[in-house]
Amino acid sequence: MRVALVVCLGLAFCACAHPGPRRAAEAPAPAGDPAPRAEPRRPPVAHDVVESAAGAFVGQRVDGGELLTPESLLDELSRADLICVGEEHGHARSHFAQWVVLGALAERSAMNGRTVALGLEMLPRAEQQPLDRYLSFELDEDALLREARWPQNWGWDFSFYRPQLELARHKGLPVLALNAPRELTRAVAHHGLDGLTREQKKQLPELDLADGDHRACFDGTMKGHPHGKPDLVYAAQVVWDETMAESAARWLGGRLPGRQLVVMAGSGHCRGDAIPKRVRRRAPARAVSVRVAGTEPAKAGEWDFVMVFE
Helix, strand or coil: CHHHHHHHHHHHHHHCCCCCCCCHHHCCCCCCCCCCCCCCCCCCCCCCCCHHHCCCEEEEECCCCCEECHHHHHHHHHCCCEEEEEECCCCHHHHHHHHHHHHHHHHHHHHHCCEEEEEEEEEEHHHHHHHHHHHCCCCCHHHHHHHCCHHHHCCCCHHHCHHHHHHHHHHCCCEEEEECCHHHHHHHHHHCHHHCCHHHHHCCCCCCCCCHHHHHHHHHHHCCCCCCCHHHHHHHHHHHHHHHHHHHHHHHCCCCCCEEEEEEEEHHHHCCCCHHHHHHCCCCCCEEEEEECCCCCCCECCECEEEEEC
8 A cells, every 4th residue: 555655646746746636546556456446535516617717817938938918828829739738637727727728729720720639638548439429429428427437537526627528529629538548557556567468568658768857756756755666656657648648649640730639637747748748759749738827836848838817
């Protein structure tokens, strides 16, 4: 159990750093678990939690600090190929920001001719089929949550994501399940890459384990938590980021600039040295990172833009 605690701490602060509660699914479960387990119950969330978080905002370019009107920020984002909008999972304002960005880019696509899609950290790639059936109105929301195993794969209330997915559904936007199977990241964290079975190794994306900035974030978090094997836990985190980057780059493929992808993922996954950088290694894409301004200042090199709400 100590190993599981360290895994959770490492991923909580580097992979999806934010204040507030963490979901247990963020960490690979303890070794020996035969399958993903249901998440602990959280307090109920209002159906309109995201809509209730609506507010006025301005943009800011992190490098140089230039303030941007909302329209100027969204125009800037419309010129990118991949826009990773970092979220604090249990905080509605960051989900409202995702809805704003997705809606604005979908509106602009009618003029620029680009195909806009939404990419999800929340579901592994194996759940693409029920997601597609939901988008084609074959499944209703309850059936989607059941067939895509939302409580087991994610655990955060669907109300945080309903407006974004309904927007995509009604505008006919593709939605992509980007993530790695939880069983795979859990196996890496406990047994290492060399300890995987042949079938598990086939699921691995190309990995870059030598990114100094990315590793520094992880190492800073792990200080004071000596239990577990940091190299294995770090490898699991990289598998997570690289799988999402691989999924995104495959969809963008050789169809740039005709395609544009908005990624919803935890803030740490959207840092410049996480998904955006790993996408650029695979495709000639302009990948940018966006977050809602928080208590900690955004740093140039880690973030491209922030949304500052009143």
